[in-house]
Amino acid sequence: MSDTMRKVAIARKIARPNTKEFIEDIFDDFLEFHGDRLYADDGAVTGGIASFEGIPVTVVGIQKGHDLDENVQCNFGQPGPEGYRKALRLMKQAEKFKRPVITFINTAGAYPGIGAEERGQGEAIARNLKEMSNLKTPIISIFTGEGGSGGALALAVADTVWMLENGLFSVLSPEGFASILWRDSSRVEEAATLMKMTAKDLMKDKVVDKIFYEAKEGIENNLQYTTDQIKTALRETLPELRGLSTEGLLGRRYKRFRQYGEFTE
Amino acid sequence: MNLFGKKSYFSLDGNEDKKKNDRRKKRNEPSIPDGMWIKCNTCKSIIYKKEVTEYKLCPDCDAHFRMSPEERIAITCDEGSFTELDSNMRPMNPMRYPGYDEVIENAQKKAGIPEAVVTGHAKIDGYEVVLAIMDSHFMMGSMGSVVGEKVTRAVEYATQYRLPIIIFTTSGGARMQEGIMSLMQMAKVSAALARHDEAGLLYVTVLTDPTTGGVTASFAMLGDIILAEPKALIGFAGQRVIQGTIHQKLPEGFQRAEFQLEHGFADRIVHRTKIREELATILKLHSS
Numbered sequence: 001m002s003d004t005m006r007k008v009a010i011a012r013k014i015a016r017p018n019t020k021e022f023i024e025d026i027f028d029d030f031l032e033f034h035g036d037r038l039y040a041d042d043g044a045v046t047g048g049i050a051s052f053e054g055i056p057v058t059v060v061g062i063q064k065g066h067d068l069d070e071n072v073q074c075n076f077g078q079p080g081p082e083g084y085r086k087a088l089r090l091m092k093q094a095e096k097f098k099r100p101v102i103t104f105i106n107t108a109g110a111y112p113g114i115g116a117e118e119r120g121q122g123e124a125i126a127r128n129l130k131e132m133s134n135l136k137t138p139i140i141s142i143f144t145g146e147g148g149s150g151g152a153l154a155l156a157v158a159d160t161v162w163m164l165e166n167g168l169f170s171v172l173s174p175e176g177f178a179s180i181l182w183r184d185s186s187r188v189e190e191a192a193t194l195m196k197m198t199a200k201d202l203m204k205d206k207v208v209d210k211i212f213y214e215a216k217e218g219i220e221n222n223l224q225y226t227t228d229q230i231k232t233a234l235r236e237t238l239p240e241l242r243g244l245s246t247e248g249l250l251g252r253r254y255k256r257f258r259q260y261g262e263f264t265e
Numbered sequence: 266m267n268l269f270g271k272k273s274y275f276s277l278d279g280n281e282d283k284k285k286n287d288r289r290k291k292r293n294e295p296s297i298p299d300g301m302w303i304k305c306n307t308c309k310s311i312i313y314k315k316e317v318t319e320y321k322l323c324p325d326c327d328a329h330f331r332m333s334p335e336e337r338i339a340i341t342c343d344e345g346s347f348t349e350l351d352s353n354m355r356p357m358n359p360m361r362y363p364g365y366d367e368v369i370e371n372a373q374k375k376a377g378i379p380e381a382v383v384t385g386h387a388k389i390d391g392y393e394v395v396l397a398i399m400d401s402h403f404m405m406g407s408m409g410s411v412v413g414e415k416v417t418r419a420v421e422y423a424t425q426y427r428l429p430i431i432i433f434t435t436s437g438g439a440r441m442q443e444g445i446m447s448l449m450q451m452a453k454v455s456a457a458l459a460r461h462d463e464a465g466l467l468y469v470t471v472l473t474d475p476t477t478g479g480v481t482a483s484f485a486m487l488g489d490i491i492l493a494e495p496k497a498l499i500g501f502a503g504q505r506v507i508q509g510t511i512h513q514k515l516p517e518g519f520q521r522a523e524f525q526l527e528h529g530f531a532d533r534i535v536h537r538t539k540i541r542e543e544l545a546t547i548l549k550l551h552s553s
Binding site for chain 2: 110111112113114116117118119120121122123125126127129130131133134149150153154156157169170171172177180181194195196197202205207253254257258260261262263264265
């Protein structure tokens, strides 16, 4: 098995710590808030307020389950428009109260369903991209597992983007890539390698700024090994971002996303 | 404008196998072939080509055929007012996808333009605007680095000169062959639109068939005013993906323009012959 395919398997492990477990480990006083105030409460997105070493923060993330019951509750970590709108509501609340936002991303992608389309999945993701690019408070995004396409990007328009050693981020799944571009689902492994979807690849492309390592015995057996690194990074980065003027912060964020693309002229 | 030199249609009167294959491939695509007779893929009638006007409508069922940017400019802008921006931008191969150069070359030959979007400034009924017009004949209008960069620059140009921007969308979504870079274009364009918005400027989108995936989930859905052409397919997830997930039949008219209007995601459905007039009215009511 190729190195990338091994990472794909690890990122999708059902035992892999989920967003609520990361939140519990990193923050104190977490209060979960529900609902998008428009239609429903999407269990695929969790979020609320918490404290990081005395600093009030807003945390939002995509939630997966460890068994079938939990996964039914959170739709296997595939948000609908309600999920993205809940995330945006919490982020706008953070902006009002000048709290930094920390997002956790672990999703195969936005849910492809009839109801999701009826309620504007595309609009919900688009709105998040636009609003996050201009949110007047620091945003830090952490990819903890799968990072499937627009459904992951909708929580990742951040000032700095971090990723776990076995995290992923790609335009679609390697299975989808192989079957759509080559009409050959047996070429998944080749697709996964070509797609450059691992933390190391993404760091080269400047999509990811920092990588956190996972314990040899597996992150599901030693979460603290990784969350300690995340805490250290937050301790360094939060004051730095909070020290910037709003103009400086938004200017930096714009530049970060403005740079992407390869072309000649 | 010599980049529009090549016709984007294929011929019905050819006899080589290649042409047959092309035809077979394109059977489901409602664009107009360049023979004497053409077939409407909606009502299946055989139409005498001369009956099709510059609006590219089926004379029998009024289906809106897919258009090239050149054709769109001709029915939208004041004559001779269009000036192209960034016409020399060309794609590279960020993911080192094998055979991408050849794919691009073929797409350029087929569509007669160097990438899937044409941008520029123009006048509509005397009102100055910035335009971005996508082309589904070029790799199904997929968004890679060039599409993202050209649209972003068009938006930034509009912000700088305090102009409204109108984007005609048609796209299958992100350009998979460019990997993560294609995905990041969604954020790049949306960020540019946020600045245009914050400057208090007008953004109108005209959704045409088909508008899906990453384009729907970024700039297509961000217009202050969203117009759509009748019966255009507009959605986020592909219909086959949805069917493969839920294992049930999709309802009649699912993800069509009328569906989007009914669910609150489009302001108006506008017949192609009325788009120029409606845009002119919108521009008039936003000029001061």
